[in-house]
Amino acid sequence: MTDRALSVVRAGALTTVQDRGRPGHAHLGVPRSGALDGPAAALANRLVGNGPDAAVLETTLDGCSLRPRSPVTVAVTGAPCRVRVDGRPAAWGGPVRVRAGAVLDVGPAVLGVRAYVAVSGGVAVEPVLGSRSTDLLSGLGPTPLTDGAVLPLGAPAGVQARVDVAPQAGPPSELVLRVFLGPRVDWFTAGAVRRFLSGVFRVSPASNRIGVRTTGPELERARGEELPSEGMVLGAVQVPPAGTPVIFLADHPTTGGYPVIGVVHADDLPAAAQARPGTAVRFVAARGRGGF
Amino acid sequence: MRTLPVGADALLVEVASGEEAQALHAALLRRRAEGSLTAREIVPAARTVLLDGLPDPARLAAELASRPVPHVPPRAAETVEIPVRYDGPDLADVAAHWGVGAAEVARIHADAEFRVAFCGFAPGFGYLTGLPAGREVPRRSTPRTSVPAGSVALAGPYTGVYPRSSPGGWQLIGTTDVVLWDHTREPAALLSPGTRVRFVPVASTGPAT
Numbered sequence: 397m398t399d400r401a402l403s404v405v406r407a408g409a410l411t412t413v414q415d416r417g418r419p420g421h422a423h424l425g426v427p428r429s430g431a432l433d434g435p436a437a438a439l440a441n442r443l444v445g446n447g448p449d450a451a452v453l454e455t456t457l458d459g460c461s462l463r464p465r466s467p468v469t470v471a472v473t474g475a476p477c478r479v480r481v482d483g484r485p486a487a488w489g490g491p492v493r494v495r496a497g498a499v500l501d502v503g504p505a506v507l508g509v510r511a512y513v514a515v516s517g518g519v520a521v522e523p524v525l526g527s528r529s530t531d532l533l534s535g536l537g538p539t540p541l542t543d544g545a546v547l548p549l550g551a552p553a554g555v556q557a558r559v560d561v562a563p564q565a566g567p568p569s570e571l572v573l574r575v576f577l578g579p580r581v582d583w584f585t586a587g588a589v590r591r592f593l594s595g596v597f598r599v600s601p602a603s604n605r606i607g608v609r610t611t612g613p614e615l616e617r618a619r620g621e622e623l624p625s626e627g628m629v630l631g632a633v634q635v636p637p638a639g640t641p642v643i644f645l646a647d648h649p650t651t652g653g654y655p656v657i658g659v660v661h662a663d664d665l666p667a668a669a670q671a672r673p674g675t676a677v678r679f680v681a682a683r684g685r686g687g688f
Numbered sequence: 689m690r691t692l693p694v695g696a697d698a699l700l701v702e703v704a705s706g707e708e709a710q711a712l713h714a715a716l717l718r719r720r721a722e723g724s725l726t727a728r729e730i731v732p733a734a735r736t737v738l739l740d741g742l743p744d745p746a747r748l749a750a751e752l753a754s755r756p757v758p759h760v761p762p763r764a765a766e767t768v769e770i771p772v773r774y775d776g777p778d779l780a781d782v783a784a785h786w787g788v789g790a791a792e793v794a795r796i797h798a799d800a801e802f803r804v805a806f807c808g809f810a811p812g813f814g815y816l817t818g819l820p821a822g823r824e825v826p827r828r829s830t831p832r833t834s835v836p837a838g839s840v841a842l843a844g845p846y847t848g849v850y851p852r853s854s855p856g857g858w859q860l861i862g863t864t865d866v867v868l869w870d871h872t873r874e875p876a877a878l879l880s881p882g883t884r885v886r887f888v889p890v891a892s893t894g895p896a897t
Contacts, residue, residue: 422729422740424877425807524871534811535852536871579692579700625808625815627731627738629698651733651808659695682696 399465400517400549405499406461407541412605413519414512415451418527418536422650428630429531430646432605432669433510436474439562440514443471443491445554450518451528453541455511459502460541462513466496468549469516469556473564475508475670490561508567508670520550532605533647567670571599573643573660574682575633580623580655584635588615592657593679597641601673605647607634608668610677614639615657625651631660633679641679643668689756691749698740699749706734706805706817706845713737713806713881715757732806732881734815767884770849772798772840775892776860778828782842785825793861794889796823802847802885807877812851812869814879819845831857838864840887847887849879862887 404411414437417430431437431454441450453460459477464470469491472479479486480501486492494500502511521528521538530537541547581589597612615635628634632644634654643660645668660668661682671677689712692700703709713732716739719725725748728741742748774794783790802818819842827843832855835841839850841858848858851868868878879885 419728419741421811422731422738423807423881424811425809425813426811525876536811576693576695579694624734624736625806626700626733626736627729627740629694629738629740631695649808650731651806656694659698661696 400551401465402515402519402547402549403463403465404460404541404543404545404547405463406501407543407545408455408460408502409458410456411460411541412454412530412532413451413521413538413541413547414454414529415449415527417529417646418525418531421525422627425534425650426525426536427531427533427647427650429527429529429537431512431529432645433474433512433666435666436510436564437512437514439564440471440473440512441518443473443489443557443559443562444469444514444516445552445556446514446516446518447553450514450550451521452515453513453519455502455505455513457509458504459511460513461499461501463499464494464496464515464549466549468494469552470494470500471514472502472511473514473562474510474512475505476566477505477511478503487561489564490559491556509672510670515549516552516556517550520548531647533649567672568667569675571664571667571671571675571677573664573668573677573679575658575660575679576682577658578656581657583617583619583623583655584657585616585618588617589657591615592641593681595678597677597679599671599673599675599677603673605645607645607648608643608671608677610641610643612640612677615641617655623653623655625653628652628656629659631662631665632656633658633660645669689752691752693745693749694738694740697742697745698738699742699745701737701739701752702735703737704735709733709735709737710803710805710882712757719757733808734806767886768878769886769888770840770864770866771890772862772864772887773890773892774862776840776862778859779861782825782859782861786823796820797847797861798887798889800887802887804879804881804883804885805846806881807879809848810851810854810869811871812877812879813848814881814883814885816847816879816885817845818885819847825859827857828859831855835860836863838866838868840864
């Protein structure tokens with residue numbers, strides 16, 4: 397068969413198509429979206445010889461199974477998991493050849509949350525506003541994978557990487573997130589800011605692609621009034637009336653009306669997206685640029 | 689005008705009013721188009737403009753503090769006309785709130801000249817200002833789990849049109865068949881910040897549902 401497509405044998409709990417997202421449309425209410433663990437998605441693309449803008453699959457906790465209709469090279473990165481081709485063990489974090497009709501099984505995450513599956517040629521669903529990413533807040537992009545669905549693949553562009561397994565940092569057992577205070581730190585009491593920077597929070601099971609919700613010490617406000625809606629950025633730590641922080645991830649709303657106490661350093665967000673419910677989270681003041 | 693740092697590469701510029709935010713947004717867009725400002729996102733909101741993806745936010749903050757962006761008259765944009773059937777289920781509530789009859793609500797709304805102050809909530813959802821002072825309405829005490837696409841609605845000082853069916857707490861005064869958002873269209877959004885809008889009453893084809 398020369399049919400460049402992937403059949404979805406087992407979609408998993410939540411598997412979506414992701415690339416580098418659709419930044420530049422926030423003024424229209426369009427979230428940026430894109431792979432939550434960008435470095436893992438980029439590595440998967442490099443391993444199979446794809447360019448950085450190729451779309452990959454992002455799984456959630458329990459992996460997925462796929463059957464390519466033509467021979468492909470795949471790579472699984474991100475959350476460590478067992479990889480099998482027709483039941484035989486294959487490399488995680490390295491290029492794997494899969495013949496037409498064989499079943500690639502990406503097993504449940506042993507650590508972390510999200511595994512990335514790159515396929516040579518990339519997932520070639522129709523882009524929306526320049527991106528193939530599924531945006532779960534606004535519903536833009538392809539729907540999450542379903543059993544039996546067929547995804548088109550692009551033509552392979554490059555050659556697969558000449559490595560067996562690429563090293564990757566494992567998800568941490570405790571998240572330490574560098575945070576730039578503001579823009580609305582003055583909406584909180586001094587005690588709340590102290591607790592924010594010294595307390596231990598935990599990742600809540602209600603977390604998703606929109607944000608990492610946390611439980612922990614309540615951060616009481618110094619001001620009671622409503623904040624008029626304002627623009628939100630990736631990594632913003634918004635504090636809703638319940639008083640525990642939400643860290644905005646790629647599918648975050650573009651405007652919001654709850655005060656943002658701080659913004660997490662962009663380099664710390666992939667780890668945040670890989671943190672399982674229950675993981676301890678600490679916020680530490682970021683040094684250097686920001687908060688100037 | 690006050691500039692607040694937002695993370696490592698964004699700035700939130702806070703101004704005194706929605707009108708100032710709209711003027712600042714227009715001026716910043718013009719500077720970006722001229723090439724004197726680099727920003728990935730310029731996001732206006734109720735009292736602020738967010739600039740994200742800045743190469744040097746500290747320098748821009750200092751520059752804005754020393755040389756505030758001059759108020760420029762917004763460019764004369766085309767007016768988008770949105771035909772509306774004033775048949776919304778909350779028309780009577782809004783009429784009671786304003787102390788007028790239901791037909792008067794339609795007249796007041798259709799007489800107003802609106803501008804998209806900012807977008808948010810959903811792709812293509814604009815927060816339109818332009819209702820006369822004193823016509824603010826509260827949100828519904830219980831939000832609806834599903835508001836149909838094309839619903840013309842009021843909340844606070846704003847008018848909005850739901851681009852697609854979604855939960856919502858705004859007061860529904862009418863319905864339009866206009867497509868607010870279509871990602872296969874260029875531009876996808878009918879309404880973007882700065883767009884002028886008029887609502888044009890059309891005869892209701894049936895009872896409100």
